[in-house]
Amino acid sequence: MQLYRDLDSLSADFRGGALTIGNFDGVHLGHARIAQLIRQRADEVGGPAVVFTFDPHPVRLLRPELEPPPLTWTRRKVELLGNLGIDAVIAYPTTRDLLNLSPEAFFEQIVVQKMSAKAMVEGPNFNFGKDRAGDTNTLAELCQKHGMQLDILQPFTRPGETEFVSSSRIRKLVAAGDVKLAGEMLTEPYRIRGMVTHGAARGSQLGFPTANLEAVDTLVPAIGVYAGIGYRGEEMFAAAINIGPNPTFGEKARKIEVHMIGFQGSIYGEPLEVSFLNRLRDVISFSDVEALKKQLDIDVQTTIKTFDEYQATRDL
Structure with missing residues (x-):
């Protein structure tokens, strides 16, 4: 190519x-x-x-x-x-x-x-x-x-649907957070890229270190927590992705935080690509840090399961 x-x-x-x-x-x-x-x-x-x-x-x-x-x-x-x-x-x-x-x-x-x-x-x-x-x-x-x-060629319509597949339709789905349906209409799961910058390091303190992604030059999905994939060179990791504020800590600014499960090392100042497989939940405020950590553990386990299921379909 x-x-x-x-x-x-x-x-x-x-x-x-x-x-x-x-x-x-x-x-x-x-x-x-x-x-x-x-x-x-x-x-x-x-x-x-x-x-x-x-x-x-x-x-x-x-x-x-x-x-x-x-x-x-x-x-x-x-x-x-x-x-x-x-x-x-x-x-x-x-x-x-x-x-x-x-x-x-x-x-x-x-x-x-x-x-x-x-x-x-x-x-x-x-x-x-x-x-x-x-x-x-x-x-x-x-x-x-x-x-x-x-x-x-006539527009492509998926079996059982009347609305044809188009970039504008996919754009609406991504903007609404429905990355799963958007991914089913794309040839690969929806992906963004950005630069990893320093954040508050709160994820590391909670036991879930995250890469803060900035300078994203494509459409960012709606606020929410997602299961996806993080790419570093040829390596890929299951990734739990948070898009939005951190209301538990009183933060209102929208952030893109990526927890690459099993990754060890520092990637500050490096480019990072992230694909989205499914939206897991809304961003909500928790009563205390322990409640947040419990939910984050559930998010990680769900992300691993989603990632494994995706990999299994790729191997067919």
């Missing part, structure tokens, strides 16, 4: 294949269907499977007040798409000049001249070019003109 930030440095190995254009925020099951078909079409034309995305999201330039909080950072998106068989991701710099290109000019300059694409796959709500004037009908006409194969 290769990540490119521009098209001038794009290797010839990643031209002349199958292409899809979109944001791919979160990399959910609908995106997985596109990736699967892109992989198939790439093999058929004897070229690479490539995802072209924008960095930052075009809304940041056009209507910054409407920009949704992202579900993934670029490197994570590349990793997830690579797991789905994509050969390269182009995180193209979003500029006013790019957004002012007409649909025809965008197609000619990017798809034809720079990418030499032989096939394309998109969803039904695909728009491109200035003012999003180009749609799937425009795309079909342009692909036909240049002899490219085009597939338009």
